[in-house]
Amino acid sequence: MTGPARGQARVRAAFDAARRDDRAAFLPYLTGGWPDREAFLRHARTLLRHADLLEVGLPFSDPLGDGPTIQRSSEEALRAGVRTAHVLDQVRELRSETDTPIVIMTYANPIVCYAHGGERGFVRDLAAAGADGAILPDLPPEEAGDLIEASREHDLATVFLAAPTSTEARMRTVTEASRGFVYAVSVTGVTGMRDAASDAVPDLVRRLRATSDLPVVVGFGVGNAATASPVAAVADGVAVGSAVIRRIAEGGDLEALAAEIAGACRR
Amino acid sequence: MFPTPDVRGRFGRFGGRYVPETLIPALDELAAAFDEATADEAFQARLDETLRTFVGRPSLLTLAENLTERSGGARIWLKREDLNHTGAHKINNTVGQVLLAKRMGKTRIIAETGAGQHGVATATACARFDLPCVVYMGEEDVRRQSLNVFRMRLLGAEVRPVASGTRTLKDATNEAIRDWVTNVHDTFYVIGSVVGPDPYPRIVRDLQSVIGFETMDQLEERTGRRVPDAVVACVGGGSNAIGIFAPFAYLPEGERPRLIGVEAAGRGLDSGAHAAPVAVGKTGVLHGAFMHLLSDEDGQITPAHSVSAGLDYPGVGPEHSYLFESGRAEYVSVTDREALDAFGLLSRTEGIVPALESSHAIAYATELASTMPRDAELVVNLSGRGDKDVSEVQRLLDEEAA
Numbered sequence: 001m002t003g004p005a006r007g008q009a010r011v012r013a014a015f016d017a018a019r020r021d022d023r024a025a026f027l028p029y030l031t032g033g034w035p036d037r038e039a040f041l042r043h044a045r046t047l048l049r050h051a052d053l054l055e056v057g058l059p060f061s062d063p064l065g066d067g068p069t070i071q072r073s074s075e076e077a078l079r080a081g082v083r084t085a086h087v088l089d090q091v092r093e094l095r096s097e098t099d100t101p102i103v104i105m106t107y108a109n110p111i112v113c114y115a116h117g118g119e120r121g122f123v124r125d126l127a128a129a130g131a132d133g134a135i136l137p138d139l140p141p142e143e144a145g146d147l148i149e150a151s152r153e154h155d156l157a158t159v160f161l162a163a164p165t166s167t168e169a170r171m172r173t174v175t176e177a178s179r180g181f182v183y184a185v186s187v188t189g190v191t192g193m194r195d196a197a198s199d200a201v202p203d204l205v206r207r208l209r210a211t212s213d214l215p216v217v218v219g220f221g222v223g224n225a226a227t228a229s230p231v232a233a234v235a236d237g238v239a240v241g242s243a244v245i246r247r248i249a250e251g252g253d254l255e256a257l258a259a260e261i262a263g264a265c266r267r
Numbered sequence: 268m269f270p271t272p273d274v275r276g277r278f279g280r281f282g283g284r285y286v287p288e289t290l291i292p293a294l295d296e297l298a299a300a301f302d303e304a305t306a307d308e309a310f311q312a313r314l315d316e317t318l319r320t321f322v323g324r325p326s327l328l329t330l331a332e333n334l335t336e337r338s339g340g341a342r343i344w345l346k347r348e349d350l351n352h353t354g355a356h357k358i359n360n361t362v363g364q365v366l367l368a369k370r371m372g373k374t375r376i377i378a379e380t381g382a383g384q385h386g387v388a389t390a391t392a393c394a395r396f397d398l399p400c401v402v403y404m405g406e407e408d409v410r411r412q413s414l415n416v417f418r419m420r421l422l423g424a425e426v427r428p429v430a431s432g433t434r435t436l437k438d439a440t441n442e443a444i445r446d447w448v449t450n451v452h453d454t455f456y457v458i459g460s461v462v463g464p465d466p467y468p469r470i471v472r473d474l475q476s477v478i479g480f481e482t483m484d485q486l487e488e489r490t491g492r493r494v495p496d497a498v499v500a501c502v503g504g505g506s507n508a509i510g511i512f513a514p515f516a517y518l519p520e521g522e523r524p525r526l527i528g529v530e531a532a533g534r535g536l537d538s539g540a541h542a543a544p545v546a547v548g549k550t551g552v553l554h555g556a557f558m559h560l561l562s563d564e565d566g567q568i569t570p571a572h573s574v575s576a577g578l579d580y581p582g583v584g585p586e587h588s589y590l591f592e593s594g595r596a597e598y599v600s601v602t603d604r605e606a607l608d609a610f611g612l613l614s615r616t617e618g619i620v621p622a623l624e625s626s627h628a629i630a631y632a633t634e635l636a637s638t639m640p641r642d643a644e645l646v647v648n649l650s651g652r653g654d655k656d657v658s659e660v661q662r663l664l665d666e667e668a669a
Contacts, residue, residue: 061432061567062553064441065287065448071431084565108285108552113566138285138552142275163289165451170291188289189449 004099007132007155011101011180014052015215015236024232024265025052027217028258029105029241031073032056032090033082035248040090043254047244048098050258055135055239058087058106065107065137067192069242073249084110088129095130103157103180105135111147123150133157133180141177148177159183159217162208164200175212181237182214186221192242193223197230205234224257225264232265268305268473270517271586276465278589284464286444286555293451298466300371305473310370317362318477321395322352324359326478328485328646333616334633341496341639343632345619345649346482346511355622355651356478356507357388361457363474365392368455375450376400378457379443381408381436382576383415384651385459390424392457400424403442407434408576415655433570436580440554460504461584464555468584475510482646483514495524495644497635501627502528502598503542503578505587507650516595525597527635528587529627531573532600542571544583545591545598558585574603574663575623577651605630610653610660622651623660 005013018025028047033040048054059074059082066074091102104126111134114122126134133156139147141160151158157180162171165188175182184205186198201218208216215236222228223243231238240261247257271278284294304310318324327347335343348356361378368376376398380386386402393400402419406428409416419426432438440463447456461468461475479498487493498515500508505528512526533541544559553560553568561569561581571581590596601609606623609630614620621629625648632647639645653660 062437062441064444064554067445068431075432078567109560109562109568110566112557113549113551113562113564115564137287138555140284140286140288140291143283143285143557161288163287165289165292167292170288174288185287185289187449188451190445 007127008157008180009155010132011053011103011157014101015181018052019236022267024235024267025217025237026050026262026265027053027055027237027239028244029055029057029239031070031077031245032058032087033080034059034073034077036080037086037090041093043248044094046254047258048100050262051100052237053101053103055103055105055241056087056091058084058104058110060107060110063107065190067190067242069245070191073245084114088125091131092129101132102130103133103135103159104131108136108139108143111136119146120150123147123154123156127154127156133159135159135183137161141173144177151179157181161185162204164188164204168207168211171208171211175208175214178214181217182208182212183239184208184216184218184235186218186231189220191220194221194227197222197227201231202234225260228261228264233267238265268476269513271589272465272469278586279592281558281585281588282465282468282556284555285552285557286464287448289448289451290464294464294466301367301466301470304367304370310366314363314366317366318359322358322362323350324477325481325485326350328482328489331617334613335636337616338633338636340641341636341643341645343636344486344495344644344646346478346646348478348507348648348650349619349621349625349652353388353391354654355384355388356475356510357385357459358391359477359510360459360471360474360506361385361388361392364455364457364470365396365398368398369396371455373453373455374398375454376457377403377443377446377454378459379403379436379439380459381439381579382655383408383412383419384577386419386424386426387415387422389457390419390422393424394422401446402426403429403439403446405429405433405435405439408436408439412576437568444554460506461509461586462504462554462556462582468556468586471506472509472513472586475506476513478507478510478648479512479514482511486644486646490644492644494518494522495646496639497525497527497645499527499529499628499632499635499645500648501578501624501650502530502583502587503580503624504582505584507648509584509586511646511648512590512596516590523595526590526595527631528596528598529631530598530600531575531578531627532602533572535602536600540572541600542573542578542580543600544581545587546600550588553582556585558588559583574606575627577622577624578627599631601627601630607660607663609633610656619649620653620657621649622653623656625650
């Protein structure tokens, strides 16, 4: 490939760089268009100073994998009129400013119903906007045929989730369909901060590593240095969503939170 | 028992499993346990006995003589699910699923409810079989259906109001799924309609198909014919309709009766305030399955409306989507106004106060009967009784009179 890496290659390069620095990658999440377009871009720029990869949520009316914090931000975004096209535009704007990988996180229906060609059209427009992949918590590999095929065509990452309840066979299915990285859900549950890192993490990461050589990102329930450090010690990446959204909602210091967790990612 | 779904949980192109990965093993476990229970004679005997001695089955098949006379066409038969314990068909499903939960060693039951009928039926089964029960219900519905909230609490269930989204059934369903994802190791989720990820649509269908099988036997006894000319049922998520359709739906062409599902047209299909996803024709993913649903051009789910809370759901079970697309069943819609008229009509002509949901089926059936010959047989699934609706209907009629 000529020119700078994009798509899943850019995602892989970000994990390689973090590994060379002996740290886990930091993957903060922001709800697209929330609390408004300008504030979203401002917060994204703040996070991008510390992030190895940025997750951007495309809000959905019925986010059944999310806890109250991200639910609320999605509802507020939709109520304020955020549309799919707006989120793609915001990704395009960020892409003009940064080489950090950007991955979209959303649910099945907004892409299945995507007005410009369903899943295939969505992946095409995602690539055109400069995003590098997609994470869909309610789309297991069995139902993701079109998304996977289109993502391969555009060389985008496809990130599927593994859970503490996953059998070895499921882990194989999930990792075989994943490109870029695989997302390990640290707890049985929805997104949102917990008081302590889940005991299930080391075993989950170990089982995924035995299945594939993809980078393993751990998310759900990680929200500060205390919960991030033990995860960073074993995983290739730490995903933080609800804590970021809560910090913004409370009007707190986002830069400080990003610096704290990025610091905790160092081994 | 039926030729659908396929091994991927698909009815044609509908259905599937669009759920967080955490739940996939639980769905596998559920499917295996249900198949084992279905093949287990002792389990089936326990279920049959419960249906007979607790639910009150078989439910009657009543000839609606006055309504037939008035329509001047086909004989109209009413399958009397309104006579079941708790007043609707919902209990057929909940006793089956709660017995299955016990068999699987689950120690906690959760459910979603809209108007409260499925919540009451689940709470009832949990009281009978001694399991703790949590029912998720939208805040808006908690306010509108305070009597059913009290009934559930009386039956020992905990009712958790849901404040997210539109604060109605779809949000209660999201919250029940979130609970299940979190507590999947010991919790059984009793879904109330033929919706959700595979295997739920087939579990609920199989448990409700007792309605259709009884109808066959009873019709034969009364008329000598096992298969009527037409079957009419209302469709929200679609469990009562699937229950009466299923035994007929896979008969060969020519032997199959007309199967007609009646969606809620609300204030009219053009008003946007309705619950008729099949009529609109848009497909997508909601609550774990691919099916007809109401959503905007960005795939955001749009709120449904019906005067009947039980039909007020923005999706329809994947098997209905399949029956529609394969031409095995037809789908029509009836407005709030027409349903209210039928509510009064059946009360006056037959001495039966139907649920507002079932009133949609009555409204369409009386019209259809008048176009059919007098020797034709038409069965309507009277899915529930209207006691729960009388105060709401009174309020609406007073409002109109004012």
